[in-house]
Amino acid sequence: MKLTHSALAVTVFALSFSVWADDMPGMKMDGTGGSSASSAQVASAEGTIKAINHEKHSVTIAHGAVPAVQWPPMTMAFSVTENQINGLQVGDKVSFSFSQPAGKATIVSIKK
Numbered sequence: 001m002k003l004t005h006s007a008l009a010v011t012v013f014a015l016s017f018s019v020w021a022d023d024m025p026g027m028k029m030d031g032t033g034g035s036s037a038s039s040a041q042v043a044s045a046e047g048t049i050k051a052i053n054h055e056k057h058s059v060t061i062a063h064g065a066v067p068a069v070q071w072p073p074m075t076m077a078f079s080v081t082e083n084q085i086n087g088l089q090v091g092d093k094v095s096f097s098f099s100q101p102a103g104k105a106t107i108v109s110i111k112k
Contacts, residue, residue, distance in 0.1 A: 042108055043068035044097045049090050050075055059085055059107065061094065069100075079106040088112070 047063030062075040078098055084107055088094070096110040 040099050040101055041068070042097050042099045044095070046093070046095050049088060049092045049094060051077075051090060052085055052088065053077075054082065054085070057081065059088070059110075061096070063096075076105065079104055080110070081107075084110055 043066050045061075045063040045066045047061040049059060050062050051060035053059070057080055058077045059080050060075060060077045062073075064073050065071060078096075088110070092112050094110050094112055097108045098105050099108055100106065
């Protein structure tokens with residue numbers, strides 16, 4: 001009986017964390033920001049380039065808050081084309097716009 005109660009308590013405790021994790025305000029990574037906008041919505045931000053990976057076609061940017069998608073300031077990688085990153089270097093301050101087709105943050109435009 002004691003084992004059953006312990007197992008039940010551990011299960012309830014574990015499930016409460018998964019419910020809490022599903023409801024983390026300010027961290028909507030699906031691009032919808034909790035609204036009815038589509039995931040192809042384009043949002044704009046400013047930041048500093050922290051890394052460029054030509055092989056993976058990605059650029060890592062430390063950016064400010066993005067209210068359009070309810071993101072706090074963070075550093076993250078975005079998909080880019082080779083043409084978009086030509087002439088950019090680590091440390092450059094940039095303005096950029098991005099969308100999230102299929103949940104993957106993809107640069108639409110970027111400039112120093």
